[in-house]
Amino acid sequence: MxxxxxxxxxxxxxxxxxxxxxxxxxxxxxxxxxxxxxAVLAIGFDLITGGRFLTPRNIFNLTIQTVSVAIMxxxxxxxxxxxxxxxxxxxxxxxxxxxMAVMQTDILPNALGLGLExxxxxxxxxxxxxxTGALIGAFQGWLVGYLTIPAFIVxxxxxLVWRNVAWYLTSGQTIGPLHRTFLIFGGTNGTLxxxxxxxxxxxxxxxxxxxxxxxxxxxxAHGFGVKPLWAEVFTGLLLSGAIIGFIAxxxxxxxxxxxxxxxxxAEGKTLxxxxxxAYGLPVSxxxxxxxxxxxxxxxxxxxxxxxxxxxxxxxxxxxxxxxNTRLLTVKVFALMGFLCALSAVVASARLxxxxxxxGTLDELRVIAAAVIGGTALSGGxxxxxxxxxxxxxxxxxxxxMAMVGVDAPLQNIVVxxxxxxxxxxxxxxxxKLGERK
Amino acid sequence: xKTPLVEMRDISVSFGGVKAVDHVSVDxxxxxxxxxxxxxxxxxxxxxxxxxxxxxxxxGEIFINGEKARINNPRDARACNIETIYQTLALADNLDxxxxxxxxxxxTTPLGLTDDRAMEAEARRIMARLNPNFRKFxxxxxxxxxxxxxxxxxxxxxxxxxxxxIMDEPTAAxxxxxTKMVAELIMQLKSEGIGxxxxxxxxxxxxxxxxxxSVMKNGRLVGTVRIEDVSDDDLLSMIxxxxxxxxxxxxxxxxxxxxxxx
Numbered sequence: 001m002x003x004x005x006x007x008x009x010x011x012x013x014x015x016x017x018x019x020x021x022x023x024x025x026x027x028x029x030x031x032x033x034x035x036x037x038x039a040v041l042a043i044g045f046d047l048i049t050g051g052r053f054l055t056p057r058n059i060f061n062l063t064i065q066t067v068s069v070a071i072m073x074x075x076x077x078x079x080x081x082x083x084x085x086x087x088x089x090x091x092x093x094x095x096x097x098x099x100m101a102v103m104q105t106d107i108l109p110n111a112l113g114l115g116l117e118x119x120x121x122x123x124x125x126x127x128x129x130x131x132t133g134a135l136i137g138a139f140q141g142w143l144v145g146y147l148t149i150p151a152f153i154v155x156x157x158x159x160l161v162w163r164n165v166a167w168y169l170t171s172g173q174t175i176g177p178l179h180r181t182f183l184i185f186g187g188t189n190g191t192l193x194x195x196x197x198x199x200x201x202x203x204x205x206x207x208x209x210x211x212x213x214x215x216x217x218x219x220x221a222h223g224f225g226v227k228p229l230w231a232e233v234f235t236g237l238l239l240s241g242a243i244i245g246f247i248a249x250x251x252x253x254x255x256x257x258x259x260x261x262x263x264x265x266a267e268g269k270t271l272x273x274x275x276x277x278a279y280g281l282p283v284s285x286x287x288x289x290x291x292x293x294x295x296x297x298x299x300x301x302x303x304x305x306x307x308x309x310x311x312x313x314x315x316x317x318x319x320x321x322x323x324n325t326r327l328l329t330v331k332v333f334a335l336m337g338f339l340c341a342l343s344a345v346v347a348s349a350r351l352x353x354x355x356x357x358x359g360t361l362d363e364l365r366v367i368a369a370a371v372i373g374g375t376a377l378s379g380g381x382x383x384x385x386x387x388x389x390x391x392x393x394x395x396x397x398x399x400x401m402a403m404v405g406v407d408a409p410l411q412n413i414v415v416x417x418x419x420x421x422x423x424x425x426x427x428x429x430x431x432k433l434g435e436r437k
Numbered sequence: 438x439k440t441p442l443v444e445m446r447d448i449s450v451s452f453g454g455v456k457a458v459d460h461v462s463v464d465x466x467x468x469x470x471x472x473x474x475x476x477x478x479x480x481x482x483x484x485x486x487x488x489x490x491x492x493x494x495x496x497g498e499i500f501i502n503g504e505k506a507r508i509n510n511p512r513d514a515r516a517c518n519i520e521t522i523y524q525t526l527a528l529a530d531n532l533d534x535x536x537x538x539x540x541x542x543x544x545t546t547p548l549g550l551t552d553d554r555a556m557e558a559e560a561r562r563i564m565a566r567l568n569p570n571f572r573k574f575x576x577x578x579x580x581x582x583x584x585x586x587x588x589x590x591x592x593x594x595x596x597x598x599x600x601x602x603i604m605d606e607p608t609a610a611x612x613x614x615x616t617k618m619v620a621e622l623i624m625q626l627k628s629e630g631i632g633x634x635x636x637x638x639x640x641x642x643x644x645x646x647x648x649x650x651s652v653m654k655n656g657r658l659v660g661t662v663r664i665e666d667v668s669d670d671d672l673l674s675m676i677x678x679x680x681x682x683x684x685x686x687x688x689x690x691x692x693x694x695x696x697x698x699x
Binding site: 218219221222223224297301302303306307309310311312313314316317318319320321322323380381 | 489490491510511512515521523525526527528529530531532536540541542543545549550551553554555557558
């Protein structure tokens with residue numbers, strides 16, 4: 001009892017500890033299951049492809065490909081938790097992308113006379129895109145919350161409307177090239193290099209340990225039971241180890257010599273003999289990390305997040321507690337729209353242009369990611385990290401099959417079946433959990 | 438004469454042409470328990486939901502401490518120190534006890550983030566008073582027993598210093614032990630000067646706990662009586678026949694002369 005529970009009666013401290021440990025197990029069960037599925041998938045593909053799947057290069061590409069869907073999936077968690085659905089995210093991404101493309105290639109340089117190279121152009125374009133996404137989202141949320149039209153219908157309409165608003169804005173043309181600074185958000189064209197990546201990795205690892213320590217101290221200050229110290233240390237080591245390992249993997253992927261040469265030539269220099277450089281952490285992945293932390297904080301530590309889950313658990317109870325559930329619906333959809341626009345930045349920067357079919361079928365990928373990540377369509381349950389892991393599993397499945405050489409139609413058949421299977425496993429898991437209680 | 442804590446005057450509520458509550462007036466004094474009796478569909482819950490802000494009246498006025506109050510939503514009711522324990526308990530099953538207790542009124546840190554540990558500490562404090570055996574602070578309330586869920590709902594109403602408490606069938610889902618606990622709580626709150634509206638089907642409970650009883654039938658008020666003036670059978674006949682004892686014939690309620698006509 002040396003771990004500071006002296007203020008609480010021993011019996012209560014013991015109870016708290018047992019409950020905390022059970023809770024820890026419960027959270028880990030679902031997460032472990034997903035990590036396990038992901039590991040089986042990754043190792044399986046690695047064996048089949050003869051070691052080409054788990055290379056720094058492929059992991060680098062995998063993370064870049066996952067970002068756009070993963071960002072939207074974090075917002076979809078809130079939408080589904082409040083018992084709604086958003087089928088329009090792919091189209092909303094397209095409209096936001098179109099707005100940003102037209103802004104930076106036409107409106108800002110020509111109509112406003114800033115010229116093509118003005119340093120503010122990408123930022124103004126992004127601001128316009130984010131505003132567009134949030135406003136459209138808020139509008140759809142208003143239709144759902146205040147006019148009580150089912151979200152399925154509103155966003156099914158939105159799927160058609162916003163896809164074709166994007167078409168209309170661009171006359172169906174591919175628009176590019178996008179501004180050089182804008183392309184930083186796309187992945188390969190914007191990476192931090194080895195040193196900065198290490199710095200961020202160490203910062204994140206330290207942050208994770210600091211967070212655990214703060215939480216433990218606060219529990220003790222209130223006289224609640226805490227986990228045994230070894231469990232806490234183990235969690236801390238696991239978390240920081242995973243972060244450092246991830247950064248190390250990304251840093252192990254070196255920029256190909258031919259590309260380096262081009263980069264040097266672009267700046268009017270020649271490539272020194274024997275010079276190598278690593279890509280490091282892509283800016284888009286850093287963006288996803290920031291979004292993940294922010295959304296987790298919103299979900300767990302803000303009133304807004306609390307109300308989202310309360311409304312999902314029991315809408316009537318939430319309303320009787322004085323929560324304005326209609327306005328909450330508007331906010332949730334506005335946030336979803338904002339995140340779609342953010343994904344639009346990443347997706348169009350990755351392509352280096354806006355294309356008419358950008359984000360097509362993303363709604364299905366995003367919903368699948370959230371659902372595979374454990375978000376319950378009946379509302380009330382879902383985690384941000386689960387949705388991101390879900391997006392990663394989906395993307396791994398897709399890239400892995402492409403790498404193995406599975407035919408395109410078969411790929412989609414497998415992805416569709418996995419979605420259904422994942423939901424069935426989730427139902428079984430919940431049922432088992434329910435019986436135990 | 439003291440000012441009533443609550444006075445609901447001439448309240449009417451209709452749902453698509455059906456008059457759920459038809460010109461009903463009730464009142465409540467500090468430290469008093471007023472029972473609301475009637476069959477299912479008599480309009481008791483609807484009347485009380487007007488006071489708790491869940492429904493809005495089509496006509497009528499509400500006075501709190503003699504002052505006209507506007508109660509358009511549950512937040513307005515809470516601002517008037519009106520707390521409600523709903524028959525359905527109105528708990529978010531996926532959240533833990535402390536989150537439910539503070540739902541809509543979270544304790545926040547200076548940064549505006551929810552202070553879950555402070556809320557859990559407060560929850561432990563009040564539960565130690567209401568239900569000392571309660572231990573499951575980390576579990577979602579879906580994992581709690583009926584009595585434990587009830588005590589969470591009661592804690593939520595009691596914690597925020599209610600002056601007016603509405604209890605909609607608080608003992609309907611409880612065992613004898615827990616029912617006794619609720620009865621003791623009602624007597625304790627009453628002694629603290631809190632006014633309580635107690636909706637109940639159980640005439641014995643009303644006879645044991647209430648000072649007055651208002652009986653409703655088909656959306657209308659049959660009458661309001663002092664418990665010491667009536668017997669179980671009198672109350673029963675008010676509920677079933679819609680007649681007030683001693684008024685004879687077609688029965689004339691005190692407040693509404695034609696309220697009892699069937």
